[in-house]
Amino acid sequence: MANNFKKKMTLDDFMSNESPGLMKIFDFASNLPISLYVDTTAVKIPESCYSSSLLSKTHFLSETYLLNRKRNSLDLGLQYGVMGYSSFNARASIVQKKLSEAEDVEKKNVxxxxxxxxxxxxxxxxxxxxxxxxxxxxxxxxxxxxxxxxxxxxxxxxGEMQLISEEKDFFPSNSLGDDYNATLRxxxxxxxxxxxxxxxxxxxxxxxxxxxxxxxxxxxxxxxxxxxxxxxxxxxxxxxxxxxxxxxxxxxxxxxxxxxxxxxxxxxxxxxxxxxxxxxxxxxxxxxxxxxxxxxxxxxxxxxxxxxxxxxxxxxxxxxxxxxxxxxxx
Ligand SMILES: Cc1cc2nc3c(=O)[nH]c(=O)nc-3n(C[C@H](O)[C@H](O)[C@H](O)COP(=O)(O)O)c2cc1C
The missing domain is CATH 3.40.109.10 (NADH Oxidase)
Incomplete structure (x- = not known):
């Protein structure tokens, strides 16, 4: 932002006209009813006592969540998750949705x-x-x-996407249907x-x-x-x-x-x-x-x-x- 609106002022002018508004902006922008260090300080502000009353720690749930989110580049849930989730599982999960909708459609009243x-x-x-x-x-x-x-x-x-079907031979198509396309939204x-x-x-x-x-x-x-x-x-x-x-x-x-x-x-x-x-x-x-x-x-x-x-x-x-x-x- 251009700063050509800045002008010189006396300290009195600053204290009476600018300071209260600036303090409010600072207070709002810092946006922390509790300090991140409140667990390690002896004197607690009232808000921290209030915030902590529902939690064993004084963290907001959002802070705890962010502190634990995506700790490294592999953290998509490897290896039990992504690697263990083969195209068979993906297809099975997609087919499940199709079958459950199809079952509801058959019951015309609902x-x-x-x-x-x-x-x-x-x-x-x-x-x-x-x-x-x-x-x-x-x-x-x-x-x-x-x-x-x-x-x-x-x-x-x-749209639709053809799924690559390495397991085609043992996919239980009699029970789940032989439609291997995934729907896109x-x-x-x-x-x-x-x-x-x-x-x-x-x-x-x-x-x-x-x-x-x-x-x-x-x-x-x-x-x-x-x-x-x-x-x-x-x-x-x-x-x-x-x-x-x-x-x-x-x-x-x-x-x-x-x-x-x-x-x-x-x-x-x-x-x-x-x-x-x-x-x-x-x-x-x-x-x-x-x-x-x-x-x-x-x-x-x-x-x-x-x-x-x-x-x-x-x-x-x-x-x-x-x-x-x-x-x-x-
Ligand atoms: C997750 C989320 C929750 C919101 N909750 C409310 C709400 O409870 N009441 C409300 O009037 N507006 C709510 N809003 C609308 C925001 O106030 C609005 O998006 C914001 O003022 C920006 O204005 P705009 O959407 O018209 O651009 C919410 C918006 C989002 C994204």
């Missing part, structure tokens, strides 16, 4: 096919520039075609394992009963988890700290990013969670950009109660965990 998505032709640069987190929503419905478009571009199947995924499911709480979307659904990308359809009654609609108001600027009753879709821990952790071990966080961000950015193109409001929400939301969705919080939330509305 699966709703989504209509064809809109072919978006908006210029990418203009859409990226226009994207904003928008929290004001009008309570108008959104169409099923709009929802279909958001889900397809957000995390839909956009609009958002990337470590190892093509796609560990994130999109759970949708839907309210006021044309052609859908208000309820909880799971997006099934391979069949571009929705699986019904349960419909929302009055009691569930009331409960929904309490599972997220919506804040004064969001009227929860006007939201049309809440997207919960549910991470299936064991879908990628058998391969990536300690890095698996990192990948899930990255991937949920990639899906959510897709969703924001498509929503912008469709003039639908979207905003990520950090203020959700993980445990209450998981209970609401029927997600166990152990093998499946909510790691991000996006709201959509008209």
């Amino acid at each position: 699966v709703i096919s989504l209509p064809q998505y809109k072919n978006l032709k908006n210029p990418l640069g203009a859409i990226i520039r226009a994207r904003r987190s928008i929290r004001e929503m009008s309570d108008k419905s959104i169409s099923l075609e709009e929802l279909s478009t958001i889900l397809f571009y957000g995390d839909g199947v956009t 609009s958002a990337p995924s470590g190892g093509g394992l796609f560990p994130i499911d999109l759970y949708l709480v839907i309210r006021n979307v044309q052609g859908l009963r208000d309820g909880i659904y799971i997006y099934m990308p391979l069949n571009h359809s929705l699986k019904v988890v349960r419909y929302l009654d009055e009691q569930a609609t009331e409960e929904l108001k309490t599972v997220v700290e919506w804040g004064y600027n969001i009227e929860s009753s006007k939201i049309n879709v809440i997207v919960f990013y549910v991470y299936n821990l064991y879908n990628n952790s058998r391969k990536y071990l300690d890095m698996a969670l990192d990948f899930a966080m990255i991937e949920s961000g990639q899906i959510s950015e897709n969703i924001h950009l498509v929503s912008t193109a469709l003039t639908i409001a979207s905003c990520d929400i950090g203020g959700f109660d993980k445990f209450k939301c998981e209970q609401f969705l029927g997600v166990d919080g152990l093998t499946k965990n909510i790691i991000n939330v996006t709201i959509l509305g008209n």
Whole structure:
């Protein structure tokens, strides 16, 4: 930044006009309610006592996590992880997903096919520039075609990849099917394992009963988890700290990013969670950009109660965990 706005001033001027603001900036930028060295000092500031009350050590969980993250260049989970995870396992894991979706599709009462998505032709640069987190929503419905478009571009199947099949001869194709192609999606995924499911709480979307659904990308359809009654609609108001600027009753879709821990952790071990966080961000950015193109409001929400939301969705919080939330509305 150019520094031609600097000018000489007296110490009194500095102390009365500049110093208080600068101290606030310093205080904010240093951003540490506790010192990194608090374990080794005798005098503890009140915040450190408070922060440590829930933990055996005074570290934030984020600090502990970062201190232990990726200790060396081999630390993708070698050798029990990546090396032990052969193409057979990858194929088996992919086939498993295909079979479970196929089974749900057979039970026609629980699966709703989504209509064809809109072919978006908006210029990418203009859409990226226009994207904003928008929290004001009008309570108008959104169409099923709009929802279909958001889900397809957000995390839909956009391609296929032939898997190299060294073990073709002993692959149990009678039980698992002989389709060796892996599906690829609009958002990337470590190892093509796609560990994130999109759970949708839907309210006021044309052609859908208000309820909880799971997006099934391979069949571009929705699986019904349960419909929302009055009691569930009331409960929904309490599972997220919506804040004064969001009227929860006007939201049309809440997207919960549910991470299936064991879908990628058998391969990536300690890095698996990192990948899930990255991937949920990639899906959510897709969703924001498509929503912008469709003039639908979207905003990520950090203020959700993980445990209450998981209970609401029927997600166990152990093998499946909510790691991000996006709201959509008209
Ligand atoms: C992980 C994450 C959590 C967020 N949580 C909230 C939230 O709880 N409430 C809210 O109003 N906005 C939330 N936001 C939106 C940010 O406030 C917003 O992205 C930021 O102010 C930048 O503005 P922009 O997205 O319009 O560019 C969140 C954004 C992210 C990425």
